[in-house]
Amino acid sequence: xxxxxxxxxLNAERIELLIECSIQAYNALSETQIAQCAVDKVTAPAxxxxxxxxxxxxxxxxxxxxxxxxxxxxxxxxxxWRYVFAFRxxxxxxxxxxxxxxEPQAFVPFESDAPVPDQVRVExxxxxxxxxxxxxxxxxxxxxxxxxxxYQHSSQKPSEIYITGHSLGxxxxxxxxxxLALSRPEISxxxxxxxxxxxxxxxxxxxxxxxxxxxxxxxxxxxxxxxHLPPTELGFRHHPSAxxxxxxxxDILGKMDLKVAHSSDNYQAVIRCATRSGVGSCNNxxxxxxxxxxxxxxxxxxxxx
Numbered sequence: 001x002x003x004x005x006x007x008x009x010l011n012a013e014r015i016e017l018l019i020e021c022s023i024q025a026y027n028a029l030s031e032t033q034i035a036q037c038a039v040d041k042v043t044a045p046a047x048x049x050x051x052x053x054x055x056x057x058x059x060x061x062x063x064x065x066x067x068x069x070x071x072x073x074x075x076x077x078x079x080x081w082r083y084v085f086a087f088r089x090x091x092x093x094x095x096x097x098x099x100x101x102x103e104p105q106a107f108v109p110f111e112s113d114a115p116v117p118d119q120v121r122v123e124x125x126x127x128x129x130x131x132x133x134x135x136x137x138x139x140x141x142x143x144x145x146x147x148x149x150x151y152q153h154s155s156q157k158p159s160e161i162y163i164t165g166h167s168l169g170x171x172x173x174x175x176x177x178x179x180l181a182l183s184r185p186e187i188s189x190x191x192x193x194x195x196x197x198x199x200x201x202x203x204x205x206x207x208x209x210x211x212x213x214x215x216x217x218x219x220x221x222x223x224x225x226x227x228h229l230p231p232t233e234l235g236f237r238h239h240p241s242a243x244x245x246x247x248x249x250x251d252i253l254g255k256m257d258l259k260v261a262h263s264s265d266n267y268q269a270v271i272r273c274a275t276r277s278g279v280g281s282c283n284n285x286x287x288x289x290x291x292x293x294x295x296x297x298x299x300x301x302x303x304x305x
Contacts, residue, residue, distance in 0.1 A: 006280035089167030170196025
């Protein structure tokens, strides 16, 4: 599948589940103790419970390399055990306009003997967050595989793992998905990500497609600036499978309001509208998202990869 704009042809229930999990990953970041999961602010989706979280070193958007909560794990309340790894994005996502695409790096999987071609390159900021610790806290990559191995050896062994994230979280979750395929190939997983920037170069996309047996779907608002970063002029490309939606602000800024076009809450509202529309897409000129916010959702156009 290259791109699709009819949600009836996709797993709408799972897309709705994972955008909700992505939003809850944002809620996990405490305003006062950013290294600790704000458990009281996280609401598990119906049929799931919050069981774990992980941290990372903010080496992309923070002036200081601070340790922050970067994701949460939800587990189904009954067997077969389904796990959701939801990666948090950042409120500073639009800083990607200035920061992304500098000095691409090699992708190094958790298991060092998993072969990766030399030409495979990923965006350095995303890679640093995924692979860097700070001396007192293990790297995100290490924490994630510790959780995976713990669950694999428990009485509630995963039947399937869903991997998701919005914005920066969408980029990080794709690194983890490929890493999981290479380092724990026996595990069944699926990735649905939202508003993700481009993660790597053409060789990365090709390697991901050839070696990750985990289905991956990007959900993209065609008016969102972040999925157009880092630019293709620097060699970056997207995974080809995408579900395209379209929405923008209804005020005078319209399509120029980048925050509205990137909001995870707005993504969720349009996805819900499309699911319930009966025609597989959302076409609502004044779709209410919050008490005082409406957006314009329209039939989507083609995405520029």
